[in-house]
Amino acid sequence: MLSRYRFLSSYVPAKARAMVFEKYGNPKDVLRAHTYELPPLTPTTLHMRFLASPINPADINQIEGVYPARPTFTKELGGLPDGEHKELAVGGNEGVAEIIAVGDQVKDLKVGDWVIMGRAGFGTWRTHAAATPNDVIHFNSKEIGLIQAATLSVNPCTAYRMLKDFVTLKKGDFVIQCGANSSVGQSVIQIAKAWDVNTINIVRNRPDIENLKTYLKSLGATHIITDQELRSYKTKELIKEWTGGNVVKLGLNCVGGEVATEMAKYLGQSGVYVTYGAMSRQPFVVPASHLIFKDIKFLGFWMSRWNKTHSREEKEEMLNEVITLMKFKKETPGYAAFEEVLWGNPSESNESLRDKFLDALDKSGAGFHGKKQILKMQY
């Protein structure tokens, strides 16, 4: 077979920078910035450079070792200078990358294509990576811009699937959610709005609550209520007034604890209550009457499981639908409030890259406590 490498044989793989860890623990303790060389390209692999990668809550749980989707520990990055082990994992699970070289047996992918990760655990907090075509998914991400492409596959897709897979939502139906200002929550608001589905949005109270309400309204939120208001005895009447007596079909919970328990009361007969996160780190309580008499189903959703159990075609279809919805909502401020962090500059030391990263980590989280932090790679 003739060699058809689509680049000069003088192609020299770049030096990569990455946020890595060699053992589980508090991210502040175990994360290091690291420099390593990409392995030579082979006929079946590709090289890519990351453009942007967000910091998501699950990334942190993964480093802590409490997340079931494990990172990939590999010897290929070389050990840390002060390391105990030879194997390292790169943090981050989401991001958009541009292909910079492809082996001659690689089909359907070419230099310049933008790709996102096809599975959790690849490691996206880095400037460059070697991969196989199976690791990535190519789609028309350039249409929606860098930041949205970088944050498309986890949060908007989670919102989309949860709105689509558990109940059939029709125009005028009602969905209730807590943690409504999380990135997922904001996507829920926007997708529901695009479908004319009403959202009742629970957020934590804060001094500038009116600003947050205005912002969420601008995304398309129908009603907003704080966790404190939710506890009030008048809430039942209020929500009845909002819904005009229609049942709330779907509840989405990423918080847990008291607010999650409280929220379940507002689901209607045979409603579905989907838990996808536990930001408060508290479990919630289920009264038997919800289950037995109201027939409420308490289910969970995990995007990683969906990705594992669905085909590339289904993933591409989902991405394209979500992109269409995003374009539809172009007038809104975008899928999430975020902050860009320029990262990876070759002239910066590993110490400085690490400090920059930990700074971003501190500020991460939508809404009150921060903004989604997105590493924008520099070369």
Place this chain on the structure above:
Amino acid sequence: MLSRYRFLSSYVPAKARAMVFEKYGNPKDVLRAHTYELPPLTPTTLHMRFLASPINPADINQIEGVYPARPTFTKELGGLPDGEHKELAVGGNEGVAEIIAVGDQVKDLKVGDWVIMGRAGFGTWRTHAAATPNDVIHFNSKEIGLIQAATLSVNPCTAYRMLKDFVTLKKGDFVIQCGANSSVGQSVIQIAKAWDVNTINIVRNRPDIENLKTYLKSLGATHIITDQELRSYKTKELIKEWTGGNVVKLGLNCVGGEVATEMAKYLGQSGVYVTYGAMSRQPFVVPASHLIFKDIKFLGFWMSRWNKTHSREEKEEMLNEVITLMKFKKETPGYAAFEEVLWGNPSESNESLRDKFLDALDKSGAGFHGKKQILKMQY
């Protein structure tokens, strides 16, 4: 149209005795024994005499006014002598009755047939009743004997549906349940045994625990563990040993509280956790990880809802299947440990019938705290 009443026109409806209430409250306060006359038979109605009716936990909740399946309050029984209202409801939801007269337009039912109730809320703690054919279901109940027929439609059917409708159980699969010595729990054990499905049975500890274990084993229980043992740190290993690493597919909960929370830990990946009761009157706690990562589904089951949403044909099919399972298990001591209470003797006063009933109520409940009490009617 010619009159074809299948009885002498001299037929005089019997005087009926019933346990009634005119308002919700503590059963001890609101229940009265009452004497009333059946209304005359019409071409479309039937008269029946009850043979046996159990006291079930839900009957009590219904009288307390905390059960969503409401009793039928009607003026047809006449008011109580000391009553405030004209409308009365008869307690009890389950029982077997013999038809003693049918109107001439009634098809498929004849004098001498045994019937059970087609829906909740009919009122079965009485000697006689007038009904329409729609109120009752006729099946070959004589085959299985009086007590089993009287207690067939609620507990064994609940056990059967829960084992059948949520997961597909194959030979060798595992089910875990708490309140395993409840009547439903005993039916679960027996039906599972008939299907070669293994049961892990949680019961409350008690001084004579070995007797209970022996009894449940005789029904077909695979493993038995007390609530106290369940809390021990070794339980995980023990259950792993029992299951040989197979996942537990189904959990059945009628208790709630701590034991229900604890039990959820032993369900395997994508298991289904069905709640059908809350004997401890405590809610239980759900950790998000069970929902998100283990994909455990927390659902509820309510026989009354199933009955409402399924056809007479489906009900008859279920009853016949359950009867077959019961016959299959004839060598076992029967579907539940019970105690017969002779009730309704025409020569006894209403005061005496009431005292007798309240006595039985005190003793009701399977296992440690009592035995299922079954009114056996006297004439």
